[in-house]
Amino acid sequence: MEEAAQKAVSEIRTQVGGGRVLCALSGGVDSTVTAVLLHKAIGDKLQCIYVDTGLMREGETQSIAQMFARLEISLECVDARARFLKQLEGVTEPETKRKRIGAEFIAVFEEAAARFSDIEFLAQGTLRSDVVESLPSQGGGAAVKSHHNVGGLPERMKLKLVEPLKNLFKDEVRKLGRHLGLEAAFIERQPFPGPGLAVRILGEVTQAKLALLRKADALLQEEVVHLQHKPWQVFAVLLPVQSVGVTRDKRTYAQALALRAVDSQDGMTAKPTHLPWAFLDKVSARLLSEVEGINRVVLDISAKPPSTIEWE
Secondary structure, eight states: OOOHHHHHHHHHHHHHHHEOOOOOOOHHHHHHHHHHHHHHHHHGGEEEEEEEEEEEETTTTHHHHHHHHHHTEEEEEEOOHHHHHHHTOOOOOOHHHHHHHHHOOOOHHHHHHHHSSSSEEEEEEOHHHHEEEEEEEETOOOOOOOOOTTOOOTTSSSSSSEOOOHHHHHHHHHHHHHHHTTTTTTTSSOOOTGGGGGGBBOOOOHHHHHHHHHHHHHHHHHHHTSSSSSSSSEEEEEEEEEEEEEEEEEEEEEEEEEEEEOOSSSSBBEEOOOOOOOHHHHHHHHHHHHHHHHEEEEEEEOBBTTSSSOOO
């Protein structure tokens, strides 16, 4: 891993020369490892930008700001919540969601770049799995799905791309992060999609749905820490399905929530995690009693392939 890190640093220096780099930061493992690698290669020529899309998990923005302060890497937070919601109004088709989010990311970063002198490059935490899934199939069919940092990029982008992780899979990125000195608890955190909660809300994304899913996700993660075997990824998906229920002796007609837990090494394939029934029972009971607007919880036990890990 020492050799791989040195090679990556050398390639970054060769690619950017004396130019400044704007790093698109999500706060996840991939973009953070990218930022630390860039900082090692070019120091203060790196400027990180974190965009608060309004599509993140509970407390995410504050957590990211604190971590980068500890790492002593320059970070600017941009509040673009209203912009992203506007882009997603009335959108229900998954590929359209991803591409609109990707295009808006680039628009925000290009505007941010204009506030800094000599910005020539945009760095992203794109992985090999992102690239593979975004390409057409070998038989000439459609791609599996466009990742926000691949399929959503506009053709006439002004900044040149720097993607030091694009030939690595998730497990390799984790190893690189450990080598670079990132905390183990952070390195082992669950993957989170670039488009955020937007691809975990099937159908139109609204402020109300985001608030509901954010609360459900926080509750789920509170319980996950007590599992002896922690899944590679576990999350909730808000379904565009309503059903009849009973809450406090009153009839309800509310939404269904799907729980998804998988084990994987690199994200290219995955098997459903065999979650303990006691865990599922407790999580379901809490969701139904503590999250208003949910009256049914279902479990997704699909493998990848044929299903993808995320629903959209």
